Amino acid sequence: MRIVGVTACTTGIAHTYMAQEALEKECARRGYEVKIETQGGMGIDNELTEKEIANADAVILAIAIGIEGEERFVEKQEQGKVLTLDPSNVIKNVKDVVDRLENL
Amino acid sequence: MIQKEFIYLNNELTNRNEIITRMSEDVLKTGMISDVDTYVKSVLEREEIIPTTVGFNVSIPHGKSDAVISPFVTFMRTNKPFVWDERSTEETQLIFMIGVPTNQKNKWHLKILAQISKNLMDENFRSSLLRAESVNEAYQLIKCIEENIYAEEMGNVK
Numbered sequence: 001m002r003i004v005g006v007t008a009c010t011t012g013i014a015h016t017y018m019a020q021e022a023l024e025k026e027c028a029r030r031g032y033e034v035k036i037e038t039q040g041g042m043g044i045d046n047e048l049t050e051k052e053i054a055n056a057d058a059v060i061l062a063i064a065i066g067i068e069g070e071e072r073f074v075e076k077q078e079q080g081k082v083l084t085l086d087p088s089n090v091i092k093n094v095k096d097v098v099d100r101l102e103n104l
Numbered sequence: 105m106i107q108k109e110f111i112y113l114n115n116e117l118t119n120r121n122e123i124i125t126r127m128s129e130d131v132l133k134t135g136m137i138s139d140v141d142t143y144v145k146s147v148l149e150r151e152e153i154i155p156t157t158v159g160f161n162v163s164i165p166h167g168k169s170d171a172v173i174s175p176f177v178t179f180m181r182t183n184k185p186f187v188w189d190e191r192s193t194e195e196t197q198l199i200f201m202i203g204v205p206t207n208q209k210n211k212w213h214l215k216i217l218a219q220i221s222k223n224l225m226d227e228n229f230r231s232s233l234l235r236a237e238s239v240n241e242a243y244q245l246i247k248c249i250e251e252n253i254y255a256e257e258m259g260n261v262k
Contacts, residue, residue, distance in 0.1 A: 010153060013204055014164050017218035021225040041204070041214045064154075091225070092159035 001032040003101055004048050005060035008067050009087045012040035019062040019087040020046075022094040030098065036060075039067050048072070058083070058101040062090040080104060105216060106246050107134065110178035111239045118186035121148065124165055127178045127201050135173060136203070142171035143203060155189035157196055162224055163188050166202035175204050175213040177220060179246060181233065198233055200224065216253045223249055 005023060009015035020036040027034035035052055038045045050072065053059070059076045061067070061084040076082050081104050083097070090097050109130055117123045124147050128140045137143045146167030150156065156164045178201045185195035202217055223229045229245070236242040 011150065011166060011168050011204070013166055013168070013202055013214065013217050014156075014221040015158070018158060018221045018225055021222040025225065040218070041208060042211050042218070086154065088154060088156075088158060 001027075001030070001058070001102065002056045003027055003032055003034045003058050003060065003098075004036070004052055004056040005034075005062060006037045006039060006048070006067055007062040007087055007090070008039040009064045012042075015064070015087040015091065016040035019090045022091050023060060023062070023098070026094045026098045032098075039063075044068060057081070058104045060085070060090070060097065060101055062087040064088075105175055105213060105250055106177050106179075106243070108239055108243050109134065110176065111242050111246075112178075112180040113236065113239055113242060115180050115182050117180075117182060118184070120151070120163075120165075120188055123180060123182075123199060124148070124201060127180060131176055131178065131203065134176075136176045137169075138171045138173055143167055143169050145169075146171070147201070147203075151189065155192060155194070157188045157192070157194040158224070159194075160224075160227075160230055161185050161195055161197040162200070162230065163196040163198075164200045164202060164221065164224070166204070168204045168206055168208075170206050172203040172205045175202075175208065175210070175217065177202050177217060177246070179233070179242060181236075181242070198224075198230065212253070212257055215257075216250050219249050219253055220246065 007016045007019040037048045059082040146169035180199040185197040188196040
């Protein structure tokens with residue numbers, strides 16, 4: 001299973017990075033490949049490539065604000081492979097979130 | 105960024121706004137904020153959008169404000185878990201309060217705050233904070249995050 005995603009919160013200080021950490025940890029625990037791009041106070045880090053997005057089985061957008069490059073996910077959206085949630089929900093319920101990604 | 109004066113263990117307070125104000129008053133004494141009311145207002149405005157409880161009895165109230173002169177983080181462990189925000193039943197016992205200037209240019213500071221936030225997802229880090237017996241012990245747990253980032257940055261510029 002390959003999962004990619006973007007995290008972004010309103011102030012870009014804490015939730016963005018906590019949600020990234022939660023997703024990376026849970027995916028690692030399940031032995032999944034994961035790459036999470038962060039759009040926070042430090043700008044864009046760990047940026048996803050087109051290829052990485054194309055190859056992903058599921059996409060998680062843990063975002064509380066509009067993000068840069070949202071159009072990159074249009075195709076995956078059409079395939080019903082994108083889950084969009086508030087970052088705080090991802091932090092609190094990461095196991096459920098990854099379960100849902102598995103079942104997309 | 106983190107100072108021993110910003111660490112509160114076994115505090116009796118059980119009210120979100122009192123806790124935020126109490127810590128902000130001590131931050132003011134160090135000159136890292138210019139005025140308590142403006143900073144507290146930015147923190148409470150953020151809380152209004154959605155409470156900063158993140159599960160595991162942790163809350164991370166934070167404000168981006170012109171009243172912040174230098175980025176900081178404070179830490180409080182209360183005597184017992186309490187309901188952080190009446191809109192939910194979620195309880196809090198570990199509180200990390202963060203302040204960042206509106207125009208924060210120094211990525212290094214943001215990196216430290218991001219790393220502290222990431223560490224909060226680590227059960228061992230949280231249980232160490234819950235068990236810490238002295239201010240010094242809690243201070244070292246948080247301070248070493250800052251030092252690791254600093255060491256990393258120094259490595260990068262070589």
